[in-house]
Amino acid sequence: MLERFAAAGVADHMQADVVRGMKEAKFMLREVFGTRNVHTFAVCGTGWDGLDCAFSPILPGDSVVSFVNGTFSGLDDFNIRLKASSTEDLAKDPMNPKPANVVTVNVAHGDSVTGDVVEAALAEHKPMWAFMAHWETGSGRINDIQGFNDACARHGVMGIVDAVSSLGIEYFNIDDYPAVTTWASCPQKGILGLPLTYAPVSFNDRVIDLLRQRGCHTYVHHPILEARHWCIADGRDVETAAYHRTHSGYAVASFHEALRLLLAHGRKQKAEDYSFYEAGLSSAIKAMGCTVTVTSNMASLVVFDLPAEFEGKEKELVNGCRAAGFAIWNTLSEPAQIRIGILNQLTVPTLNDIVGRYADAMIEMGAAVDKSKVLGDLNSYLASRQ
Numbered sequence: 001m002l003e004r005f006a007a008a009g010v011a012d013h014m015q016a017d018v019v020r021g022m023k024e025a026k027f028m029l030r031e032v033f034g035t036r037n038v039h040t041f042a043v044c045g046t047g048w049d050g051l052d053c054a055f056s057p058i059l060p061g062d063s064v065v066s067f068v069n070g071t072f073s074g075l076d077d078f079n080i081r082l083k084a085s086s087t088e089d090l091a092k093d094p095m096n097p098k099p100a101n102v103v104t105v106n107v108a109h110g111d112s113v114t115g116d117v118v119e120a121a122l123a124e125h126k127p128m129w130a131f132m133a134h135w136e137t138g139s140g141r142i143n144d145i146q147g148f149n150d151a152c153a154r155h156g157v158m159g160i161v162d163a164v165s166s167l168g169i170e171y172f173n174i175d176d177y178p179a180v181t182t183w184a185s186c187p188q189k190g191i192l193g194l195p196l197t198y199a200p201v202s203f204n205d206r207v208i209d210l211l212r213q214r215g216c217h218t219y220v221h222h223p224i225l226e227a228r229h230w231c232i233a234d235g236r237d238v239e240t241a242a243y244h245r246t247h248s249g250y251a252v253a254s255f256h257e258a259l260r261l262l263l264a265h266g267r268k269q270k271a272e273d274y275s276f277y278e279a280g281l282s283s284a285i286k287a288m289g290c291t292v293t294v295t296s297n298m299a300s301l302v303v304f305d306l307p308a309e310f311e312g313k314e315k316e317l318v319n320g321c322r323a324a325g326f327a328i329w330n331t332l333s334e335p336a337q338i339r340i341g342i343l344n345q346l347t348v349p350t351l352n353d354i355v356g357r358y359a360d361a362m363i364e365m366g367a368a369v370d371k372s373k374v375l376g377d378l379n380s381y382l383a384s385r386q
C-alpha cells in the first residue's frame with residue numbers, strides 16, 4: 001500500500017485532479033447539508049476541527065449563550081469560552097476560563113434543549129451568538145433545532161450548531177434554518193469519510209460578512225482563508241485553488257467517495273434505515289430485560305440501564321465488552337448508562353452481530369437471556385421489511 005502511495009508522486013495538493021476532487025466534494029457537500037451557502041467546505045481532521053473553525057468568528061468579549069445537555073455540548077461550551085475570553089479571563093483561569101460574556105445554560109442529562117428554554121435565555125441575555133448541539137451524543141438526545149432557529153431569528157442572534165452526530169443520519173436541510181449561520185460536522189459518523197479525512201462546515205453570508213469586517217485570530221481555521229483552497233473566493237466559486245494547506249490526494253479521494261456513496265444511498269433513505277435498524281436493536285435490548293430510563297431519541301444510538309438486579313454494573317459490563325473487541329460505551333456523564341451505537345452498521349449481519357455479542361455479555365454476567373429467541377425475534381423484524 002505504501003509503495004502505491006509513494007508511486008503517485010504527481011498527485012500533490014495543487015494537482016488538477018486533486019483540486020477537481022475538492023471542487024466536486026464541495027458541490028456534493030452542499031447537497032449533503034441541503035444548502036446554497038457558498039462557504040460550504042471541509043476542514044481536515046475530526047469533528048472538533050470543524051467546530052473550531054465554526055467558533056473562530058467568536059472574538060474575545062463577544063456575548064454568547066450556549067446550551068449544554070451532555071458531554072459534547074459541554075466541550076463545545078468550553079471551546080466557546082476559550083474563544084470569547086479576554087486576556088484577563090485567561091490569566092484568571094488559563095485552563096478553564098469563565099468569561100462573564102458567555103452564559104452557559106445547563107439542561108439536565110437526558111433532557112433535550114427545547115425551543116422554550118432557548119427563547120427564555122435569548123430574551124433575557126440578548127447575546128450576539130447562541131450555540132446548541134443538534135444531536136447530543138453524550139446522552140442521545142435530539143435538541144429542538146426549529147425552536148433554536150426561531151428564537152435566534154426573533155432576537156437577531158447568530159446561531160451556531162454542532163451537527164457532528166446528525167449530518168448524514170437525520171434528513172434535514174440547513175437552509176430551512178436561516179438564523180443558524182454556522183454548522184459543523186465530522187468525517188466519521190454520518191459521512192463515513194474514513195480514515196478520518198474532513199469535517200464538513202457551512203457558513204452563511206451573514207457570518208462571512210461579519211468575518212470580513214472584523215477578522216478572527218486564526219490562520220488554519222479561518223473560514224474565508226481555508227475556503228480558498230476549495231476554490232471559493234470573494235464570496236463565490238472560482239476555477240483555481242489558492243494554497244492554504246496541504247491536502248492529500250488520498251484523503252480527498254476517500255472523502256469524495258464517502259459523499260458520493262451517501263448521496264447515492266439517498267439522504268432520506270439513510271435516515272429511514274437508521275430508524276428501522278435502531279427500532280430492531282431497541283426491542284432486542286428491551287427483550288433482554290434492560291430498562292430505558294433516559295431514552296435516547298437519536299436513531300443511531302440506544303441508551304439504557306441494566307435490569308434492576310444488575311444495577312450499578314453498567315461500566316463493568318461495558319469494559320468487559322470493550323476488552324473483547326465489542327466497542328460499546330457507557331454514558332460519559334452521570335448517571336452511568338450503556339450506549340450502543342449503530343453508526344454505519346445498517347445491515348442484517350451487523351445487527352445480528354451486535355445483538356448476539358450483547359446477549360453473550362448479559363449471559364456471562366448471569367442474566368437469564370434467551371439468546372436464540374432474541375435473535376429469532378430480531379430476524380423476523382428485519383425480514384419484515386424486504
Ligand SMILES: *Cc1c(COP(=O)(O)O)cnc(C)c1O
Nearest residue numbers: 046047048072135137164165186
Ligand atoms: C463525536 C462528537 C464530537 C467530537 O467529534 P470528534 O470527531 O471526536 O472530534 C462533537 N460533538 C458531537 C455532538 C459528537 O457526537
